[in-house]
Amino acid sequence: MTITTALARHTAEASRIWPAEVQQSALRAVIDTCACMIAGRNDAAARTISATLSRWQSGTAVDLVSLEHTAAPWAAMVNATAAHALDYDDVLETAAAHASAVFVPALLALAQERKASGAQVLDALAISFDVMNALAAAVNYPHYSRGWHTTLTLGAPAAAAGCARLLGLDTAGAARAISTATSFSSGSKLQFGTQMKPTHAGIAAQAGILAASFAEQGLTAAPEIFEGPWSFETLFGAEGMPGFRVAEERLKGPPALAEPGAWIKAYPCCASAHRPIDAMLHLRQSSGTAARDIERVDTYVSTVVQKNLMYEVPRDEMEGRFSLNHCLAAAACRGSADLADFTLESLADPELIAFWPKVFMHLDPEIPANLAPASGEERCRLRLTLTGGRTLEHTVVFPSGHPQAPMSDADLERKFKDCATGVLAPAATDAALDGLLSLPHANDVDAALKALVPS
Amino acid sequence: MTITTALARHTAEASRIWPAEVQQSALRAVIDTCACMIAGRNDAAARTISATLSRWQSGTAVDLVSLEHTAAPWAAMVNATAAHALDYDDVLETAAAHASAVFVPALLALAQERKASGAQVLDALAISFDVMNALAAAVNYPHYSRGWHTTLTLGAPAAAAGCARLLGLDTAGAARAISTATSFSSGSKLQFGTQMKPTHAGIAAQAGILAASFAEQGLTAAPEIFEGPWSFETLFGAEGMPGFRVAEERLKGPPALAEPGAWIKAYPCCASAHRPIDAMLHLRQSSGTAARDIERVDTYVSTVVQKNLMYEVPRDEMEGRFSLNHCLAAAACRGSADLADFTLESLADPELIAFWPKVFMHLDPEIPANLAPASGEERCRLRLTLTGGRTLEHTVVFPSGHPQAPMSDADLERKFKDCATGVLAPAATDAALDGLLSLPHANDVDAALKALVPS
Structure with missing residues (x-):
């Protein structure tokens, strides 16, 4: 099986019953990312992206910067930029990438548009982590060391996989979504220290929604995009990378949210x-x-x-x-x-x-x-x-918040409240956190999202 | 001077008085691209992109597939996909890329939104050609041979330069726009033969508008993106490429629309x-x-x-x-x-x-x-x-339509009418062509665009 097919099959067919540890990690990732989005609302990059896109707003997803309803791709772009703006959002260390800042805004915006449940968002989030982790196993760190910003290069196809899962695409559809999203894989680490760095998370999140939505409508794309001449491997690879056979092996292993798990950052910096x-x-x-x-x-x-x-x-x-x-x-x-x-x-x-x-x-x-x-x-x-x-x-060796030195639930709650300071009143902060904690049982995610918006 | 600065300075400061040959080439490129857009309206890729984006439409630019008004980035994405869908649109041979299919839809959509004149569109188009040609001189053909689809990798920054010109950004702003757009540079030639190939033109056109609009709002980006470690050169280069000093030299030469000029395609295929x-x-x-x-x-x-x-x-x-x-x-x-x-x-x-x-x-x-x-x-x-x-x-050696074997004005008119067959009635076709021919003197481009829409 080629890796495109293997990733697409996993996206379409992986069991929807995840180990409790994975479900818990997914929920923590959503809470942490929402914390970062709230705190990032006032960041200059997030405000700029929001101000630009607000000209074209139309839709049902919430832009947490302008607080307006807008198109899902725009909301995802703004909210992902905000989530990553303070560099406080989680990291998948195998990918050397920010993960949830890309996936969570994309999935929440798409879920708002398509009336998907909280449980579907968490399930799709686990898929995005799996796909990013498998791709990372194939290419890293040589790929990252060459200068590629993996948050975008791996984030785009992984976000597309999660969005494809949320939309219920079959294996062929998921393959088209993932292949399509690689045409958004770009971004140099030279952008570190500029507002383009968080915007890379925004581009990846937008790419996830666009690619999955195009695939849902039937847009065709190269069925094998990762291996061989002209492929992702050739264009984005670097000497010393393990290669895509490793990715396929990795897909058979434990869910990425369990191992290696997400590194929830204790400090808002690189x-x-x-x-x-x-x-x-x-x-x-x-x-x-x-x-x-x-x-x-x-x-x-x-x-x-x-x-x-x-x-x-x-x-x-x-x-x-x-x-x-x-x-x-x-x-x-x-x-x-x-x-x-x-x-x-x-x-x-x-x-x-x-x-x-x-x-x-x-x-x-x-x-x-x-x-x-x-x-x-x-x-x-x-x-x-x-x-x-x-x-x-x-x-x-393992810093605070790293999966090997994990942040406690109490510390995560503290981080959430710290991030909400100055944006939400204390009572509203408690309500927002409660809303997110009940996400696994929410029939739609609108209420949880709207609780993040100051009244 | 670095190449980022040189490109940005050219974008912001090049004389707005172009040789008559360049003005004529720019107008021919617009007419040819509009012909391709009209003919591409019924293409499956264009219809899919339009159907997807129509969910989020809001704005003042015309989507020539759905015929609705929509956001400028969406209109650019749809219309560029349509323009390239039949592979009938022009080629800049130095870039081994489709050029006007990216630039014209981006510039027309942005012009509609910002009420720019036809003359401004033609001026900005000449800038986009210059920037693509300079970048191509630095990287081709080794870059293209490696598998990069230059229509997107070089199209995105070149479209951003044209959009920056249209928005009147200064050198610093144009540099930010061009740097930002490189984060959309991606796309493999493995997508040839799939609907993602024309969509690459759409992504590049969208990137041009987004990058220039973000830059106009002040979004910061790496000031030097093309040279050195982690740069465009490192990520997108290939052995044997001439390098960016050649690009700077090329900028000092004749306008790209005069030399080498656009290759207006006589046949709708690769x-x-x-x-x-x-x-x-x-x-x-x-x-x-x-x-x-x-x-x-x-x-x-x-x-x-x-x-x-x-x-x-x-x-x-x-x-x-x-x-x-x-x-x-x-x-x-x-x-x-x-x-x-x-x-x-x-x-x-x-x-x-x-x-x-x-x-x-x-x-x-x-x-x-x-x-x-x-x-x-x-x-x-x-x-x-x-x-x-x-x-x-x-x-x-030089096929029909190549700058060394150029298509006559009469042949271009014939191509336009052939493309409009089945979309516009004969009288409407004449009116559409007249509208485009008067673009150099049009205060806004709305009327010319609306003439392309069947009543």
């Missing part, structure tokens, strides 16, 4: 900064060290981390999220890396600015140059040199 | 089949040979042609357009390769089917493996073996 932040917070707390006592911070990281964190002197919020200097300044000086630490105000904080030059990043020669995805080989060693010459050192 | 068709028509006419006297057709072509014409036994209209066997059967048996020769009915014609197995395709070892774009190195040698063993041979 995932590459999370291990360093955790290491800093750990050393600060365990030793009682104050920021003023730190003379120098040496961080030993992988090539991937080194390339992602490209802004030594960040000029805006987006660059701040891709600045190791700023992330560690916040962790050292404030003991946090929260939403409030990535505002323009925080970037102008003299205490943090004074700390930036103390941070040094080095390549750790012990980390393999070609990291195996989610293998536990990724890590960060951080060494503080204190006034007087004393040093402190700590290594983090 | 450009790779045009030289063989011309050779067959020439031999048939000059020798008076009837199809029944032909025992065997040997065609000697380039690698590019060999790979593009992949259907020996075409099953539908789209495959027929990528079938050398079918194209030469029509030329031999009917003396034509017209719209009527690529219907399901024609594909079921026993005379044509009987001719298919007589056609053989060979690689011509004298054509360079890495063809230089639009260098005149591309050619087709065709040999007929007649009953009794007599052979006839002819070689075509």
Whole structure:
């Protein structure tokens, strides 16, 4: 069987009865993504996309930025951009991609339009994770290292698979949807630190809805798109990638939402900064060290981390999220890396600015140059040199929120409420959370979506 | 200067006074593309895209398939798909791409929305050609040979440049538009022969409007997207490509609409089949040979042609357009390769089917493996073996409609009328053509567009 057929068959025919762990993970992913969408409402990228698309609004899905009803592809594009705008949304580590920020807005918008149930959304979400994880197994990390932004390259076909599942397409239809969506796979990591990065999640979410909707109407597309000359493999591949036979094997394994699972982010910044932040917070707390006592911070990281964190002197919020200097300044000086630490105000904080030059990043020669995805080989060693010459050192392998160090339900609830601060009143926040928690039993998702909108 | 800046500066600052030859070429390109759009209205791909998007319609631009007013990005997507559906629309040979099918629908839809004049559309069209041609000079043909469908990969940023010009963006804004549009650059040539091929033109047209509109609203994007690690060059390049310094040089040369100029297609099928068709028509006419006297057709072509014409036994209209066997059967048996020769009915014609197995395709070892774009190195040698063993041979370098063998104004008018047959009444066809001819002096393009809609 070719991988296109295998993915399409899985999309159309996988059992709708998922293990409890997967159902729970899917629900947590929806809650986390909605939290990020709410918090992202005021982000400049999300507002720009919304303001542009609002000119063309017409439809039944909710744009959570403008709060208007609009076409499902537009709502998905806006809401996914908002969900990813603060870089606070979950990660599928095998894909080195943001996952739910693409899938959840696409599925919720399509569900609103087609009156699908909450259970159908959760089921389709599990499919999207499976497809992204299988594709990632074939191409990563060589594909990601070459510069492709996997949130879009793998996000588009995976979102299309989820949308195809939601629409009930058969194997042939799902194959057309997935093939069609690869024509939206694009996006360079050079966009990191610009508003195009979150917009890539928006493009992928729109692609998912368009591709599945076109496929539903019968649009034909290449039946085998992943393997051989001119294929995805040829165009998007890179030396050292495992290849698509691995993807087919991976599809037979446990659901991706169970293994490796989604990494729910504890900090609203690039995932590459999370291990360093955790290491800093750990050393600060365990030793009682104050920021003023730190003379120098040496961080030993992988090539991937080194390339992602490209802004030594960040000029805006987006660059701040891709600045190791700023992330560690916040962790050292404030003991946090929260939403409030990535505002323009925080970037102008003299205490943090004074700390930036103390941070040094080095390549750790012990980390393999070609990291195996989610293998536990990724890590960060951080060494503080204190006034007087004393040093402190700590290594983090699995950061807070990683599937191997999962966020508790209480912490997820706290994150949700933190994200809703300033957008929803406290009582409305509780109602919004209750609405999302009851999603598995909701006949349609409208009410849950509307509870996310401030009255 | 980097190429992103050079392209953006050209987009924002190039003189609005074009040589008469360029103005004339731009107008011919609009007329030709509108002809293709009208003829493409009934194509299955165009109807599917239109039916899907009509669910979300809202706006002021005309969808020429549904004939409804809709959002400019949707109208652009539908109309570009229709324009390219029959593979009858023009080609920029340096790019190995369809050009006006992407640019004209995007610019007309945006012009309708923003009340831009006909002259502004023609000016912006010249810019889109320049940008596509400069990018093509940098990457082709190695980029195309790898499997990228340049109509989308180069079409999206070039359409964005034209839309940015139409919106009057400054250099920084045009740079953001072009950078943003590269995140839509995708699409494999494996989609040739499927409905996704014309849809690629639709995606590129939509991308042009979205990217320029986002840029107008201020969305930030990587300021240098074409050169260096993680760039367009790294992601979309291929061994042997000239590189982006060549693109910058090319921008300083004559306008692309003057040199190399647009290739207005004489036949509604893959450009790779045009030289063989011309050779067959020439031999048939000059020798008076009837199809029944032909025992065997040997065609000697380039690698590019060999790979593009992949259907020996075409099953539908789209495959027929990528079938050398079918194209030469029509030329031999009917003396034509017209719209009527690529219907399901024609594909079921026993005379044509009987001719298919007589056609053989060979690689011509004298054509360079890495063809230089639009260098005149591309050619087709065709040999007929007649009953009794007599052979006839002819070689075509520049096919009918090619800038080196241009279509006359009278032939273009004939093509327009042929395309409108069955869609517009004869009087309405004349009026539509008059409307388009007066575009250089039209204050807004609405009237010209509405004249394309059957009453």
